[in-house]
Amino acid sequence: MPMSFNQAIIEEFRANAGRVGGPFSGGDLLLLTTTGARSGREHTVPLGYVRADGLLLVVASAAGAPDHPQWYRNLLARPVVRVELGPETFEAVAVPAEGDRRGRLFEAVVRVAPGYGDYQARTARLLPVVVLEHPGADAPGSGPREVANLADKLLEVHTWLRSQLRYVRAETEAHFAAGSTGSAGDGRPPGLGLQIRQHCLALCEGLTHHHTGEDGAIFPALARSHPQLRPTLDRLGEEHRAVGRIKAELVRLLAGLGTAEPERFRAELARLSAALEAHLAHEEAELLPVLADIPFPPRR
Incomplete structure (x- = not known):
């Protein structure tokens, strides 16, 4: 052909x-x-x-x-x-x-x-x-960094997720502030803008990919090589599911972009932010010391 x-x-x-x-x-x-x-x-x-x-x-x-x-x-x-x-x-x-x-x-x-x-x-x-x-390009300390082990890779992914979350929060507050000053036009709360929507969808997509990889490959491999981590990995998996439920609610809100309820979106975003920040910090505290000894990309 x-x-x-x-x-x-x-x-x-x-x-x-x-x-x-x-x-x-x-x-x-x-x-x-x-x-x-x-x-x-x-x-x-x-x-x-x-x-x-x-x-x-x-x-x-x-x-x-x-x-x-x-x-x-x-x-x-x-x-x-x-x-x-x-x-x-x-x-x-x-x-x-x-x-x-x-x-x-x-x-x-x-x-x-x-x-x-x-x-x-x-x-x-x-x-x-x-x-x-370019995701994370404006994040403090987010310049190119060498990735030599799995701990570096985890931090790279977490930096990306945090940059998207920070952008969505800042853009959402600016959007609501514009509405409260009457610049939305008719005094009603503004609908969610495309910039917020795209970054929120990117955050949700990144979370899904990251957690799927951890649950399906990284965590089972760590549980086999470091049995003492199994209780920690089980708790992190539970956190994945909790964050996933909140993320699914946000996606449903975004499906009606023009009619989304700003205050409800704001509340869900605050809840996701707190849960995600806590999860990322917990995961780093528990896993970085172990992952630092695992080369990335994997050696043949």
Whole structure:
């Protein structure tokens, strides 16, 4: 079967550390991998990108088509994406800009790449401007760190989770404060914004992945090699289930984005925050000394 146009670009990109020829020669191109909203399968697309205001931006233009591209619908459901940029690969949280911020960023994009203005002129659809945020990049002490053992890897994951939680809390308070000053427009509590939603979904997705890995692989292996830890691992597993129940309630709240009850969301977020912070601290206190002796990645 002949290779598709996109697949040919993807293979050339990966074979040449991000450099491609033909119509994209010299252009700013990245590969974005999203997870299918329904299928759960990974999908990779080559996209042009723009850097503006210190941000990495992509536009869901679909060349001015009337409908959003599938990769955009995917990231609304599962915000954690993989970005390949030159020789670098990293995970990011995809957050569509809203309101005035979207307008400012789109203007910045068009100054660099005027073609996006032409695409917008072709459609009544407001072209989404998506910020690809490097998770934890703004967290204190969260610069690149060497991962030499499983303790380092655990701290890396926990730093990521804490960064998402901190962002959601701060953005939620700013959102409610805007509503209390009347900037929401009609005096009613504001609905939850896309920025809060995306980071909250990313936090929930990260928690699920992290706890599934621990419960299914790491904890059973530790219980076999360190039997004295079994009671501790059992307690941590119970904490996973408690955090999971609160997380499921948050996901249900987010399902009705436009009608979510802000005060209920605030209360659930406070409860999740307290439970998660306590769990992360407990897990680190109990496991880091043991995990420091286990190399990561595992040695063959």
